[in-house]
Amino acid sequence: MVDRVTAAVMIIGDEILSGRTQDTNLSAIAKYLATYGVDLCEARVVPDVEQEIIDAVNALRTKYDYVITTGGIGPTHDDITADSIAKAFGVTAPEHPEIMAMLRERWGEPNAARRRMAHVPEGGSLVKNPVQGPPGFQKDNVFVLAGVPAIMRGMLEDVGPRLRTGAVVLAKTVRVTGTGEGVIAAPLEAVAKAHPEMSLGSYPFFAPPDVYGANLVLRGRDAAELDTAVSELISALAEAGAKNVELLADPA
Template sequence: MTAEPSPAFQPVITAAILVIGDEILSGRTKDKNIGYIAEYLTNIGIELREVRVVPDLTDEIVSALNALRSRYTYVFTTGGIGPTHDDITADAVAAAFGVPIDYDQRAIDMLLERFPKDQLNEARMRMTRIPAGADLIANSVSKAPGFKIGNVHVMAGVPAIMQAMLDVVGPTLKTGAKILSETVQAGLREGDIGTPLAEIAKAHPDCSIGSYPFWSETGPDTNIVVRSRDPEKLALATAAVKAMVEAERSRLRH
């Protein structure tokens, strides 16, 4: 039986999200997809490194997509694959990859599972235009598919549909070591622990250590979150944080 590689030797799989849509930038629509995708990816061992939001402009989409797909293992796009004139994501993705785009019979067959043929009007048929060479992403909610080309997964902007597509995509993804985390509630202001916390972070370079102030029932407080792929290094850094917190509490009491 082959032993599992230690976290230090497992590959780091990275990702970016490209959110497409004027409605997001104007504030008319509040994005609900970024947090969902981020949590989903973290839970399966993929590290989300970057999120960009771009308007419904072909050049902007192409530029952002080409930058992201060359930098990260995977790119996930949301928005812009519906039936209206301003849903231009599929065309922009085709342009980014330098391939033609046309009606795809596989996508048409998917829509026919929901709509009679005489209801496949020009607007709905726009959703069956797929870049050449792409694989389809099934959509159990409304049947109109997303698609995958290269390392780019193109998904809907409607949260329920995006989530259904992500459930299809998830099992096909390469994954690495999951990022583990521990949270220590300090019972102190962030400014009380800033200097010693920086020293701990310097002493534990393989861990990510962040402080997040909040207001508790007893007043100002801080959560310290320690993250690492290696459980032993995580435990050591967390122990150092807990010891520091106790020392600072004691110092401030006297």
């Protein structure tokens, strides 16, 4: 069996839960991790509440190989992620000398609010920020990144090389047009049971006035098994009466 590397994402911020800000970081992180063969297995959105952050990160870091958090590392009163992560690990979060030097170079002697951005849990290492502002940090298997999407994506580039990589997941899509999921379900379930190490999903589509169907996505790490499963599914769909079945070209 191929060694599986797992991760979880923790999105921190009242603004996400209130609907005021729409999160785009989750999708970006999932796609980035996939290029390293790391499976994103869970995502949580938690408020700017210390105990909620502590409980969530402790649950996730013991369950998965890696945890990536976004948000809450700025200078305002509700930016409590660094101190909360430190408490989750049972350590303090002193001002990091490298970050303090960055702040002094830009603003002179930083005020109390800006000094908050220099808090890093004891034993943590910095995650480079190539966009603007102070860096994020890594504490054991937890990576703490900014919530601003452009900055977060820049920080991700320093996370990837630190990850233990797994086999990259391969995917193929079978499109069925003019047949509903009620007919598709049984063939799809049969192939899924025959290939328990793979992931199979049905994603219906509708287009006016009367075009409908589903994209059946098969995902796995074994290329030969993936091809076999695709062939089995196409045959099973034909036997079930599906007429317009096609294997879509692999994305470039």
